[in-house]
Amino acid sequence: MELGLFFQCLVNGVAIGGIYAVVAAGLTLVLGTMKIMNFAQGQFYMLGAFVGYGLCEVLHLPYAVGLIAAFVAMALLGAILQRFVIRYTYEGFFHTVLATIAFATIVGQISVITFGKTDRFMSPVVKGRTVLGGIVMSNDKLLLIVLGVILIAALHYFMKTKIGKAVRAVTENQETAGLQGINSRQIFIITMAVGCGLAGIAGALILPVLGARADMGVSIFIKILLVIIIGGMGSMPGALLAALIIGLIESFGYQFVGGYNELVLTCSLLPLLYFRPGGLLGKPFAIPE
């Protein structure tokens, strides 16, 4: 293998892994804190991409506006979903999961009807390519990697703030947090908003590279599931690590095995689960009784 090709794959892998990491971080945050699997995460990602597309390509606003708008819009939608649907699904884990699935179905179908099943591409944000030691990379891909790292850092910083600490307290033990005067309902809304907002901004991030498509939400959700299984359910470092690993496997795998990429991924998943049932960095996750 040529060295140039190797680095090409490496950069592609890190870029796609970064996107997975941002979406998976949002999902893990929600899963860990609320013990809820948010099935609509992929759809928030898709909607985020379309928000970005609408603002930047149709209305010709700056890319930064598109990014922030995607985050804010999806955070709001996530908060609404939490406040008006999930809160009332008190029967248990499965009902909540099904509610998010239903929500995802509605959103997905509406966007298929509105946007059709075609790719929408955006003109590059930072034109041109960077040539670094014989490797050619589009500037947008580099921008994506940089912004992805910044987002993860921002999430890390958020968890250190007062609200972030409250979120962690609820994650540890809801009752104890309640005794300390933390309103877990508010925290749930905030968590959901941040989690969905991250998916939205990830969608806007990938937009200049891959474009937007009405069914992109489902395919990324499968990947994100793989990420959190491999990383360990509810483990944030695990999710980030696994996202990178999967991004790299995918990018190198595409070079070598082509279409059977996902099969290879899944087959490598089973032995891992055999030896580490809780994923790389997690414990077996118990659904509360």
Next chain:
Amino acid sequence: MRKKSLIACALILLVLLPLVVKNPYILHLVIYTCMYSVLGMSFSMMWKNRLITAGTAGFWAVGGYTSALLVTKLAVPFWLAMPAGGVASALFALFIFSIALRGGPLVFFSVSLVSAFIVMEVLGTVSFFGGWEGLLDIPGPRIGPYLFFTKTSFYYMVLAILVLNILAFHALYTSRIGRAWTAIGSSTRLAEVQGVNIYRYRLAASVIGCFWAGVIGSFYAHYQNLLIPTTFSFLCSIYVQMYALIGGLNYFIAGPIVGSFVMVFLPELLRAGQEYQPIFFGALLILIIIFLPGGLLSIGERLPWLGRLGGRIGRRLRLVSTKS
């Protein structure tokens, strides 16, 4: 005894149904109801153990493709191919879930979803399975000299499968195995302390459930005469869950049947456009989850409450004497 005679009556009615219903389209819908009931019951069996499978469609597909390939490529007789489809699906489940169950219910859930997705991808990309255009020209079922091709004959076949399935599940649920499943479903801790090997019982439930999904997949293949990978998409597994939930999750046999019946016939009554159906389904599902989490069958349980409410309103309106 009253329950038994009720069931006998229902069975006689179902057997006589094709004599009354001459419209082949309605019969087609009834056949679909039966098919989805079997799938829903397979889901319910796992749900009894508090396992949520999001991959029913994948195992349905494995059964269907196995049976169809056996018949078309190896000329295996249909009545052997059908159980073979079930066994293939069960073996696949055994392989996948024996590993996934070590990680607990949430990993089971995710792995089932992912594996169903992969099954669809593989069926679509590998040309041996017919690719995305699908596997065409699957011969209709033939048992001895008898060739199934009318809707009525297919109806009797799927009815027989459904009844067999119900009998098998009923026998399981009323035995010690079913009791262990119920125990796992209500408290894994207590079940363990009473000596139930949770891993093994959960694995058994998922393998048996997937066996029946495979059997009905084989029926589907030979009924439709073609298999298209996108039929077995993620949405299909979700529909199966919806059917079970809408009927009532705590009714492991009746729930999926009622749910399938309602959800197959309701869109027909509404005549909604095909592409708006998922939106309608989704909205209905959210409403049911919030307002009737026990499903349609739990309305019966809630009747006393409705009666009390009626009484209160009646008293307010002075329709019912307050003194009595």
Next chain:
Amino acid sequence: MALLEIRNLSQHFGGVAAVSRLDLDIFDSEILGLIGPNGAGKTTLFNVISGFYTPSTGSVALKGERVSGLRPDEIAKKGIGRTFQQTVLFMRSSVFDNVVTGFHMNYTSGLMNQFLHTRSAKDEENGIKKEAARILEFMGLSALKDELAQNLPHGHQRTLGICVALAANPQLLLLDEPLTGMNPTETLTTLDHIRQLKDRGITIIIVEHNMKAVMSLCERLVVLNHGEKIAEGKCEEIQDNKAVIEAYLGKERR
């Protein structure tokens, strides 16, 4: 020889030792009281014995056979039954079905017989139903046998918890605060039942905060504090033990 031998047992969570270097012998047909302030590690010890935790160090052996490290269901099959501190029952099943489910391990007929509901399986089923009725009779819940477990008053739920544990036919029974939420009459009858269980040869370890009940019930007491055994002996000895009084009331300031 002791029925249950606990040797050098420690259980760490993160850096915290919930149980540390515990040695304990439980003898055949005795009622051992396990007491100590909240957070002393009593429930953790039960969870280790019944297999929910694998101990960090040390071992638990039943009749000389090591059980620590086995799964909870394997330990249950060796003959250790237990109840839980929070009421844990099969809430959506009837009282009778709760007890019948408890008999899970006592079935001998094969799975195929079970599935086909053959005569031998039916006979066995009937035998078990009779046994279940006898247990309910003994614990005084016969009249409620068709109620759903979730509809029972709390005291009866505790009693039902013991019934379910008894159904597994244990040699050693771990009772985690069986008297919580019972009124004085119920407490007295339950104490009586526990004594009768002992007379039938079941060894019992009981965790309970009701000291009067514990004193009247147990021959021997073990006091835990911060995961360590601080005292062991007859009731009267424990009552006067300085360390125990300190553990409960805190050190007197001088």
